[in-house]
Amino acid sequence: MLSLLRPLLAVCWYTLLLLLPGGQCWIRRYNNGFHYQDISNGNGNGEIYFNGIRLHVESPLPSVSASRGSSVTLPCHYHYEPEVATPRRTRVKWSWLPSQTIAAPASPEALARETEVMVAMGNRQRSYGNFRGRVRLRRSAPGDMSLVINELQLNDTGRYRCEVIDGLEDESVTVELELRGVVFPYHSPKGRYRFNFFGAQQACQDQDATLATFEQLFTAWEEGLDWCNAGWLADGTVHYPITMPRDGCGGVDLAPGVRSYGQRHGFLHSYDAFCFSASIKGSIYFLKHPTNLNFTEAVQACAVDGSQIAKVGQLYAAWRLLGFDRCDAGWLADGSVRYPITKVRANCGPPEPGVRSFGFPPMYLKFGVYCYR
Numbered sequence: 001m002l003s004l005l006r007p008l009l010a011v012c013w014y015t016l017l018l019l020l021p022g023g024q025c026w027i028r029r030y031n032n033g034f035h036y037q038d039i040s041n042g043n044g045n046g047e048i049y050f051n052g053i054r055l056h057v058e059s060p061l062p063s064v065s066a067s068r069g070s071s072v073t074l075p076c077h078y079h080y081e082p083e084v085a086t087p088r089r090t091r092v093k094w095s096w097l098p099s100q101t102i103a104a105p106a107s108p109e110a111l112a113r114e115t116e117v118m119v120a121m122g123n124r125q126r127s128y129g130n131f132r133g134r135v136r137l138r139r140s141a142p143g144d145m146s147l148v149i150n151e152l153q154l155n156d157t158g159r160y161r162c163e164v165i166d167g168l169e170d171e172s173v174t175v176e177l178e179l180r181g182v183v184f185p186y187h188s189p190k191g192r193y194r195f196n197f198f199g200a201q202q203a204c205q206d207q208d209a210t211l212a213t214f215e216q217l218f219t220a221w222e223e224g225l226d227w228c229n230a231g232w233l234a235d236g237t238v239h240y241p242i243t244m245p246r247d248g249c250g251g252v253d254l255a256p257g258v259r260s261y262g263q264r265h266g267f268l269h270s271y272d273a274f275c276f277s278a279s280i281k282g283s284i285y286f287l288k289h290p291t292n293l294n295f296t297e298a299v300q301a302c303a304v305d306g307s308q309i310a311k312v313g314q315l316y317a318a319w320r321l322l323g324f325d326r327c328d329a330g331w332l333a334d335g336s337v338r339y340p341i342t343k344v345r346a347n348c349g350p351p352e353p354g355v356r357s358f359g360f361p362p363m364y365l366k367f368g369v370y371c372y373r
C-alpha cells in the first residue's frame with residue numbers, strides 16, 4: 001500500500017508549492033476509478049490521515065431523445081466531495097462525437113475525433129462551428145453545467161462529453177443524443193443499386209433527410225423494418241434489415257437481423273440508401289384539386305397553393321410521427337408517387353401500415369399531389 005502511495009506523495013509535495021486554501025493538495029487525476037488522496041498530513045509512521053476531496057461529474061441520463069427543430073438539454077452536474085467552502089475556478093468543456101463516426105466506442109481514435117461544442121469559464125463562454133449561437137449552459141443551480149442546444153438539426157446526433165476541469169483535476173461524463181424520426185429505404189429513379197456513397201448522401205439530403213446511422217437502422221429493424229435491398233449508412237457501411245428470413249435475402253437459415261456487407265468503397269460500389277428523416281416544421285397535405293395532374297402540373301399546383309411539392313422524407317416523417325393517413329396516390333418532388341397509411345383498410349395496400357410506393361412512373365401519367373408548407 002505504502003509503495004503505491006509513494007510516487008503520489010512526491011507529486012503531492014511538489015504541488016504543495018501551489019498550496020490551495022485550507023492546505024489541500026491537488027493531484028492530477030484520471031478517470032480510472034481510483035480515489036486519490038490528500039496525504040499531506042501523514043504522521044511519517046506509515047499512518048496517513050486522508051482528506052480526500054473528489055470532483056464528481058454526473059449525468060442522470062445516459063441518453064436523451066428529442067425532435068428536430070426543438071431545444072434539448074443534455075444534463076451534466078458537478079460537485080465536490082466533501083464540499084469546498086471557497087468558490088473555485090472551474091472550467092467546463094462540451095465536445096461531441098457525431099453519430100456517423102461512432103464506430104469503435106471509447107477507442108483513442110474516437111476521442112481524437114471529438115470536436116468542441118463549447119467551452120465556458122465563469123460567465124464567459126464560447127461556442128464553435130455549427131453550434132455557434134445555438135448552445136448555452138443551463139446553470140439552473142450551482143454545479144449545473146447542462147448543455148442546452150436550440151434548433152436541433154438532423155446531424156446533431158451523437159455522443160456529447162461534458163468535461164469539468166478544475167486546475168489539475170479533470171472528470172467527464174458522456175450523454176448520447178438521439179432524434180425521434182423514421183428510417184426509410186431509398187433508391188434512384190434510374191433503378192436499384194445506383195448510388196455510390198456520395199450519391200446516397202446527396203439523395204437523402206434532397207429528400208429532407210440524412211443517411212441513417214447503424215443505431216437508427218437497428219431501431220427501425222426492431223420496430224419491424226424488413227427490406228431486402230442493401231443500402232448505405234452514414235458511416236460508409238452497407239446493411240439491410242430482415243425480420244422475416246427468406247430465400248434471396250440471406251436465406252431461411254439465417255436468423256432475423258440487420259445483415260451487413262461491412263465497409264464498402266465510397267466511389268466504386270453502388271447500392272441503395274437508408275435515409276433518416278425527423279419531425280418537420282411545416283405541414284404536409286394532399287392538395288384538393290378538381291383533376292388529376294401530370295408531374296409538371298403537380299409541381300405548379302403546389303406553387304399556386306403557396307407551397308412546394310413535398311419531399312419523400314417529409315412524407316415519411318408526417319406518416320410516422322404525426323399519423324398522416326391518406327389513401328390517395330400523389331406525386332412527390334423526386335418524381336415518385338406514394339401515399340401514407342397508418343390505419344390499414346381494404347383497397348389501401350398491404351395489411352400493415354406504411355408509405356406505399358408506385359415507384360417512379362412516367363411523368364405524363366396523372367395522379368394527385370402532396371404539398372408542403
Ligand SMILES: *[C@@H]1O[C@H](CO)[C@@H](O)[C@H](O)[C@H]1NC(C)=O
Pocket residue numbers: 130153154155156
Ligand atoms: C448539419 O446540417 C446543417 C443544416 O442542414 C448544415 O448546415 C450543416 O452543414 C450540417 N453539418 C454537417 C457537419 O454536416
Ligand SMILES: *[C@@H]1O[C@H](CO)[C@@H](O)[C@H](O)[C@H]1NC(C)=O
Pocket residue numbers: 294295296297363364365
Ligand atoms: C403535363 O401537361 C401539360 C399540359 O397541361 C404539358 O404541357 C406538359 O408537357 C405535361 N408534362 C409532362 C411531364 O407530360
